[in-house]
Amino acid sequence: MGQQIKDAVDWLTSPTLYFLEFTLAIIFILRFRAFFTKKWVIAVFFAVSTAFMVFAFGDTNFNRIITKPDNVPIIILLATVVFFSWLSLRRAYLNDEATKRGEPTQEAALGKQRVFTWPDLVYIELIFMVIFTAVLIIWSIEITAPIEEPAASARTPNPSKAPWYFLGLQELLVYFDPWLAGVVLPSFIVVGLMAIPYIDVNPKGNGYYTFEERKFAISFFWVGFLLFWVSFVILGTFLRGPNWSFFGPFEYWDLHKLEPMVNVDLATYFWTGLLGQARPEQPLIRELPGIILLLGYFAVIPKLLESRLMKSLFEGNRQHIIRYHVMMHLLLWFGLIPIKMLLRWTVSLKYIVGIPEWFFNI
Amino acid sequence: MNKVFAYIRASQIWRSIFRHGYPDTPRNRTLAVLSNFFLHLHPVKVRRSGIQLSYTWCMGGVTFFLFLIETITGLLLMFYYRPTAELAYQDILALREHVPLGIMRELHRWSAHLMVISVWLHMYRVFLTGSYKAPREFNWNVGVILLVLTLLLSFTGYLLPWDQLAVWAITVGTNMARATPVLGHEGPGAALVSLGGLDFIHAGDDVRFGLLAGRFVGEGALLRFYVLHCVGIPIGAAVLMAIHFWRVRKDGGISGPL
Numbered sequence: 001m002g003q004q005i006k007d008a009v010d011w012l013t014s015p016t017l018y019f020l021e022f023t024l025a026i027i028f029i030l031r032f033r034a035f036f037t038k039k040w041v042i043a044v045f046f047a048v049s050t051a052f053m054v055f056a057f058g059d060t061n062f063n064r065i066i067t068k069p070d071n072v073p074i075i076i077l078l079a080t081v082v083f084f085s086w087l088s089l090r091r092a093y094l095n096d097e098a099t100k101r102g103e104p105t106q107e108a109a110l111g112k113q114r115v116f117t118w119p120d121l122v123y124i125e126l127i128f129m130v131i132f133t134a135v136l137i138i139w140s141i142e143i144t145a146p147i148e149e150p151a152a153s154a155r156t157p158n159p160s161k162a163p164w165y166f167l168g169l170q171e172l173l174v175y176f177d178p179w180l181a182g183v184v185l186p187s188f189i190v191v192g193l194m195a196i197p198y199i200d201v202n203p204k205g206n207g208y209y210t211f212e213e214r215k216f217a218i219s220f221f222w223v224g225f226l227l228f229w230v231s232f233v234i235l236g237t238f239l240r241g242p243n244w245s246f247f248g249p250f251e252y253w254d255l256h257k258l259e260p261m262v263n264v265d266l267a268t269y270f271w272t273g274l275l276g277q278a279r280p281e282q283p284l285i286r287e288l289p290g291i292i293l294l295l296g297y298f299a300v301i302p303k304l305l306e307s308r309l310m311k312s313l314f315e316g317n318r319q320h321i322i323r324y325h326v327m328m329h330l331l332l333w334f335g336l337i338p339i340k341m342l343l344r345w346t347v348s349l350k351y352i353v354g355i356p357e358w359f360f361n362i
Numbered sequence: 363m364n365k366v367f368a369y370i371r372a373s374q375i376w377r378s379i380f381r382h383g384y385p386d387t388p389r390n391r392t393l394a395v396l397s398n399f400f401l402h403l404h405p406v407k408v409r410r411s412g413i414q415l416s417y418t419w420c421m422g423g424v425t426f427f428l429f430l431i432e433t434i435t436g437l438l439l440m441f442y443y444r445p446t447a448e449l450a451y452q453d454i455l456a457l458r459e460h461v462p463l464g465i466m467r468e469l470h471r472w473s474a475h476l477m478v479i480s481v482w483l484h485m486y487r488v489f490l491t492g493s494y495k496a497p498r499e500f501n502w503n504v505g506v507i508l509l510v511l512t513l514l515l516s517f518t519g520y521l522l523p524w525d526q527l528a529v530w531a532i533t534v535g536t537n538m539a540r541a542t543p544v545l546g547h548e549g550p551g552a553a554l555v556s557l558g559g560l561d562f563i564h565a566g567d568d569v570r571f572g573l574l575a576g577r578f579v580g581e582g583a584l585l586r587f588y589v590l591h592c593v594g595i596p597i598g599a600a601v602l603m604a605i606h607f608w609r610v611r612k613d614g615g616i617s618g619p620l
């Protein structure tokens with residue numbers, strides 16, 4: 001029985017399924033939020049998770065990763081992110097229901113009252129400082145900060161992992177070259193975050209929790225933050241082992257586990273597969289199919305969706321056309337990530353455009 | 363006992379510090395906030411919805427508190443740590459063996475991890491309550507820069523123990539810089555920056571070299587990261603935090619329904 005559960009978990013956490021499960025979970029939770037925001041649901045979730053942790057703790061392989069001192073924060077991250085997502089969705093759901101009944105939201109009801117900073121706010125701050133100080137001191141006494149062998153540039157550890165908060169980017173390296181995964185996409189994340197207030201012109205949902213009034217914005221952030229950031233950090237910490245190969249939580253980190261890598265460029269598919277001839281020498285001609293595809297992706301899709309999205313997000317106001325195009329451009333870059341992942345899983349695609357001569361691979 | 367307290371409170375020393383009586387009347391509560399340097403970050407009165415724990419999750423405050431802990435423990439660590447390739451690792455080991463109550467390194471490391479988490483959660487909360495909308499667009503942007511600085515603080519600190527974990531994590535991280543378009547020697551477009559067959563961008567002068575002061579993570583990188591970690595980034599973050607808090611107030615306090 002125990003072994004069967006372990007095998008099932010190992011299977012369920014393989015990268016493709018892992019991603020699929022997370023995506024479905026997000027869709028289901030947002031869709032059936034009336035159910036998922038109930039108090040007992042979160043209680044059951046945490047109870048089951050705890051039971052699973054207790055069960056899994058006895059496993060040598062699981063135990064080895066989970067008890068690494070530097071992995072404690074990842075567990076905290078997972079627990080807090082789940083809890084706060086639930087809490088915010090619950091408040092959003094209750095507010096939306098109240099609005100439907102014509103009642104004020106919780107924030108509107110409380111917001112009219114003003115209270116003194118001293119003591120109403122100051123005591124919260126004080127309690128938090130005391131709690132955090134206590135927790136940190138206990139944590140620091142209990143768990144010693146790790147120190148490994150002295151630095152040696154000749155001996156590369158396997159796996160070599162970036163600090164945990166950048167593991168999402170390291171995971172992208174499976175699908176993209178470093179110039180995209182490590183430089184361009186992170187820059188777009190920062191630029192994109194900064195652009196959010198200037199793109200989102202929806203005046204509703206300012207200063208209170210809601211889902212109904214900001215469906216697009218909230219769903220987008222759930223996908224971006226929960227799926228593509230937090231879940232990738234967890235994947236990178238617990239499920240990636242030597243050579244960045246995938247390992248289930250109960251699997252032994254075997255240094256010699258090799259995953260077959262027979263990925264094929266789009267150009268090969270096109271010239272050899274479709275036209276049955278040798279790939280042209282000239283890189284620009286060789287990669288023409290991929291280049292046309294990408295240019296089309298960035299140029300045609302915004303046009304295709306323009307009238308629909310302009311209407312639903314900007315109320316058809318032409319004034320916002322620049323906002324629309326900036327948003328679409330950022331979203332399309334973001335969209336490259338799942339597209340490339342899907343293509344890799346389904347047709348082992350390596351590069352859409354691959355010009356290694358110029359380090360220009362997409 | 364009460365007499366002693368009354369005497370102390372009536373003394374010139376006490377009254378020179380606190381210019382009001384015990385804050386249990388509206389007047390004294392107002393004065394408590396207004397006449398205290400630290401408390402006057404706050405307005406005298408706040409929206410009840412804004413201080414609700416399930417509204418803000420207190421994550422901005424927690425981030426700030428962790429930043430303060432980092433500053434204090436970091437300062438103490440600086441007394442013992444020397445950023446050179448020969449000494450750094452020894453100093454870290456010595457911290458545990460020779461320093462009484464040696465949990466400063468633990469406090470510093472675990473708080474740093476928590477700070478990364480709390481700043482993410484804070485951003486998440488600000489997004490979910492739509493608090494980046496007008497008039498708070500600018501403060502959201504200050505926040506994004508603070509987020510980047512928090513990650514960079516953590517990242518630069520990661521190298522300082524100078525063990526295998528540190529050096530290789532930073533190697534993995536900074537290898538990316540090699541591939542910066544145009545400016546990295548393995549980046550697209552770098553080959554274009556050349557004159558008469560002479561490449562201007564190579565492993566000895568690209569952005570990664572600038573970051574590490576060398577072609578690999580060595581002594582130069584250690585010093586650079588140390589200075590950034592202990593001086594450069596904290597000062598930047600502190601200034602931005604001051605602006606951030608000031609703007610929270612100027613933008614009408616913690617957000618609430620309009």
Ligand code: HEM
Pocket residue numbers: 418420421422423425426429481484485488493494498501502503504505506508509512603606610615616617618
């Ligand atoms: C070192 C990092 C940061 C610190 C110390 C910090 C601190 C704070 C504090 C204490 C508040 C008051 C309300 C609260 O506690 O929620 C606040 C509000 C705010 N923060 Fe931050 N913050 C940081 C990073 C960020 C980031 C990363 C963002 C967004 C990307 C951000 C955006 C905002 C905004 C828009 C407000 C106003 C929210 C409102 O009025 O409800 N901050 N911050």
